Amino acid sequence: xxxQIALPALRVTAVTLFLTGLVYPLACVPIxxxxxxxxxxxxxxxxxxxxxxxxxxIGQRFASPHYFQGRPSAAGTDGYDASASSGSNFGxxxxxxxxxxxxxxxxxxxxxxxxxxxxxxELLTASASGLDPHLSPHATLWQVPRVAKARGxxxxxxxxxxxxxxxxxxxxxxxxxxxxVLLLNVALDRRFGRLVAVGP
Amino acid sequence: MSMFGxxxxxxxxxxxxxxxxxxxxxxxAVYESEAPPLASTLxxxxxxxxxxxxxxxxxQQRWSSYAQSVLLFGLFGIIASFVILRLQQxxxxxxxxxxxxxxxxxxxxxxxxxxxxxWQSYAGESxxxxxxxxxxxxxxxxxxxxxxxxxALALARGLTRKPGPYGDHCVGNLWVDLIRxxxxxxxxxxxxxxxFFVSQGxxxxxxxxxxxxxxxxxxxxxxxxxxASQEVIKQLGTNGGGFFNVNSAHPFENPTPLTNFVALxxxxxxxxxxxxxxxxMAGDTRQGWALFGAMLVLFVVGLIATTAAEQSxxxxxxxxxxxxxxxxxxxxxxxxxVFGSALFATVTTAASCGAVNAMHDSFTPLGGLIPLVNIQLxxxxxxxxxxxxxxxxxxxxxxxxxxGLLVGRTPEYLGxxxxxxxxxxxxxxxxxxPLVVLGLSAWxxxxxxxxxxxxxxxxxxLTEILYAFSSAVGNNGSAFAGLSANAPFWxxxxxxxxxxxxxxMIIPVLALSGSMIGKKTVPKGPGTFPTGSLLFVGLLxxxxxxxxxxxxxxxxxxxxxxxxxxxxYGKVY
Numbered sequence: 001x002x003x004q005i006a007l008p009a010l011r012v013t014a015v016t017l018f019l020t021g022l023v024y025p026l027a028c029v030p031i032x033x034x035x036x037x038x039x040x041x042x043x044x045x046x047x048x049x050x051x052x053x054x055x056x057x058i059g060q061r062f063a064s065p066h067y068f069q070g071r072p073s074a075a076g077t078d079g080y081d082a083s084a085s086s087g088s089n090f091g092x093x094x095x096x097x098x099x100x101x102x103x104x105x106x107x108x109x110x111x112x113x114x115x116x117x118x119x120x121x122e123l124l125t126a127s128a129s130g131l132d133p134h135l136s137p138h139a140t141l142w143q144v145p146r147v148a149k150a151r152g153x154x155x156x157x158x159x160x161x162x163x164x165x166x167x168x169x170x171x172x173x174x175x176x177x178x179x180x181v182l183l184l185n186v187a188l189d190r191r192f193g194r195l196v197a198v199g200p
Numbered sequence: 201m202s203m204f205g206x207x208x209x210x211x212x213x214x215x216x217x218x219x220x221x222x223x224x225x226x227x228x229a230v231y232e233s234e235a236p237p238l239a240s241t242l243x244x245x246x247x248x249x250x251x252x253x254x255x256x257x258x259x260q261q262r263w264s265s266y267a268q269s270v271l272l273f274g275l276f277g278i279i280a281s282f283v284i285l286r287l288q289q290x291x292x293x294x295x296x297x298x299x300x301x302x303x304x305x306x307x308x309x310x311x312x313x314x315x316x317x318x319w320q321s322y323a324g325e326s327x328x329x330x331x332x333x334x335x336x337x338x339x340x341x342x343x344x345x346x347x348x349x350x351x352a353l354a355l356a357r358g359l360t361r362k363p364g365p366y367g368d369h370c371v372g373n374l375w376v377d378l379i380r381x382x383x384x385x386x387x388x389x390x391x392x393x394x395x396f397f398v399s400q401g402x403x404x405x406x407x408x409x410x411x412x413x414x415x416x417x418x419x420x421x422x423x424x425x426x427x428a429s430q431e432v433i434k435q436l437g438t439n440g441g442g443f444f445n446v447n448s449a450h451p452f453e454n455p456t457p458l459t460n461f462v463a464l465x466x467x468x469x470x471x472x473x474x475x476x477x478x479x480x481m482a483g484d485t486r487q488g489w490a491l492f493g494a495m496l497v498l499f500v501v502g503l504i505a506t507t508a509a510e511q512s513x514x515x516x517x518x519x520x521x522x523x524x525x526x527x528x529x530x531x532x533x534x535x536x537x538v539f540g541s542a543l544f545a546t547v548t549t550a551a552s553c554g555a556v557n558a559m560h561d562s563f564t565p566l567g568g569l570i571p572l573v574n575i576q577l578x579x580x581x582x583x584x585x586x587x588x589x590x591x592x593x594x595x596x597x598x599x600x601x602x603x604g605l606l607v608g609r610t611p612e613y614l615g616x617x618x619x620x621x622x623x624x625x626x627x628x629x630x631x632x633x634p635l636v637v638l639g640l641s642a643w644x645x646x647x648x649x650x651x652x653x654x655x656x657x658x659x660x661x662l663t664e665i666l667y668a669f670s671s672a673v674g675n676n677g678s679a680f681a682g683l684s685a686n687a688p689f690w691x692x693x694x695x696x697x698x699x700x701x702x703x704x705m706i707i708p709v710l711a712l713s714g715s716m717i718g719k720k721t722v723p724k725g726p727g728t729f730p731t732g733s734l735l736f737v738g739l740l741x742x743x744x745x746x747x748x749x750x751x752x753x754x755x756x757x758x759x760x761x762x763x764x765x766x767x768x769y770g771k772v773y
Contacts, residue, residue: 105520
């Protein structure tokens with residue numbers, strides 16, 4: 001009785017493992033690479049020398065005042081470690097959450113002395129992935145005075161670039177309006193010249 | 201809820217409702233007709249697989265053989281995954297030179313995927329080779345969903361089949377149900393979905409991680425992998441185990457709000473459609489729509505509550521000069537926002553999917569309560585592929601029984617009498633869940649091995665424990681991920697919890713089917729309780745909610761509810 005079941009069970013395991021665990025995913029690779037080569041390989045961005053700057057989908061850590069900064073990140077020890085995606089997983093009543101917000105808030109206020117509006121909550125909350133590439137337009141505009149001053153530009157020109165790069169809701173309905181921080185910073189460098197990083 | 205939130209919610213409900221009938225009809229044709237559609241193309245593959253597996257598709261199984269097949273197939277699958285994970289350092293497709301997975305983690309992960317739970321004690325990008333992802337994990341994504349469909353069909357056959365051509369006591373053939381699921385449903389849909397997902401930016405590559413020199417001068421290592429192929433079946437099969445540590449919050453695993461929406465449609469697609477298939481099998485589609493209606497009502501209530509809770513700012517941050525317009529954004533991604541995250545959390549816990557696009561651990565106390573309650577109601581709000589339907593049918597049997605008690609009449613469902621034996625089996629199914637959840641939670645909450653893993657103090661810590669075991673036994677797989685579950689105590693207890701939650705609930709389901717299938721149907725009379733009516737929908741919802749509330753309310757009041765009131769007074773731990 002058991003043998004009547006065990007033998008097919010064993011054979012079905014082997015066959016389905018081969019079909020769904022190897023044939024299907026391996027077949028998907030060339031199909032995807034052929035149809036969407038750039039996207040299937042990580043939407044990479046290159047600099048003028050052909051070196052990889054990063055992926056358009058993966059957020060990066062920015063410390064220099066002339067770059068827009070993304071959200072706090074709990075990925076890896078310094079944040080934005082793409083090989084260790086993670087949220088903070090701080091609960092709503094966590095004392096550690098309160099302390100982290102306090103310290104980020106002090107830093108943001110010190111870095112942005114010309115900005116007196118309340119800080120948009122995205123700039124003080126860690127994203128789910130630790131690799132969130134986006135900010136809301138509101139949180140980007142909040143940083144304009146600092147970036148404009150560091151680059152010696154008028155705030156209007158920087159704000160105009162944000163308006164240009166802002167992405168709307170998908171199909172006008174889905175998700176939230178957003179700005180890709182890495183693409184914005186790349187565009188800043190391309191349009192207004194690359195500044196040498198002044199260190200953290 | 202903002203205008204765009206309402207719009208997305210309505211669109212989501214509309215899509216699911218419109219897809220239920222056509223997909224349900226297709227599934228009915230695939231499983232219940234002699235020759236499924238597309239026999240000339242996919243049929244050849246089906247026949248080939250029968251030959252390779254040595255399966256006679258004409259042979260039918262009694263419930264006990266069906267159950268033995270489920271158990272043995274599960275056992276072999278777990279062993280296969282365990283071996284692959286342990287030996288991944290010796291196997292190909294390991295460009296990152298990942299080492300062997302520790303035995304307790306390999307056990308947990310193999311069980312997790314075989315049981316359709318897909319709990320993540322592992323962090324994909326730092327633990328698993330490409331081969332492990334595809335063969336040890338992806339394989340179960342397909343087959344555990346197919347087994348779930350099989351068990352649901354077996355129960356539906358027990359309830360609906362009249363003594364017929366196959367003899368009185370056969371409930372189907374697991375191997376036929378499983379192979380048909382793969383050939384006609386899961387693999388073709390996954391291929392289509394994969395193309396869409398890659399077009400949106402999801403990665404599908406076998407390369408090693410790519411070293412980037414970032415704009416501000418920090419090195420960054422960008423992981424690659426066969427993500428898109430795994431992602432579709434992760435959602436379609438209500439599996440939910442992530443390629444990456446943060447699951448669908450990762451930009452490579454869920455790059456745009458559009459992939460977010462489509463992923464959620466995939467999660468509900470089969471569980472919703474199976475209610476229609478069931479109605480067709482019963483010869484009365486209202487029977488299916490009644491189950492669908494009860495699911496829909498419970499889902500909408502949960503969605504509204506979660507969204508409202510997450511839209512409100514966290515009281516712990518009330519004293520700071522912060523603009524809270526975006527809501528509780530800790531642990532959420534900007535592209536999804538509060539609504540896209542709340543929708544995902546509600547769907548993934550209503551269905552036993554368990555993928556996450558936001559960190560449930562960082563939700564407000566009430567926003568985190570709803571996903572937990574969704575799981576604790578028994579994973580029947582659409583539920584897992586197959587498991588949602590068989591769970592809901594058990595509740596339907598209970599509801600019919602209670603209705604019978606109220607009017608003092610022998611209860612019957614679809615014309616078949618519900619008697620002591622069936623009620624015993626149904627109660628067994630219902631009781632295993634809280635017994636294991638609360639028992640193991642109590643153990644973890646009082647042992648140092650359990651407590652040392654907590655990420656939070658105060659009532660939130662208890663919620664982390666409760667969520668972990670509810671998720672494991674409910675075969676959901678999402679987590680309050682502050683809990684550091686990759687330790688022997690947790691890997692083993694959660695592994696056992698997942699096994700009990702899957703197989704000890706499947707056995708009573710199949711036994712119930714076996715006990716119902718031989719029963720003669722009695723003709724409908726004026727005293728027959730109409731199980732395709734709105735009245736029944738109301739009763740069914742009542743039974744589910746009351747049973748869940750009575751069981752878990754004490755534990756919930758010590759966890760999320762206590763935390764909610766503490767938070768209102770600004771208390772932190």
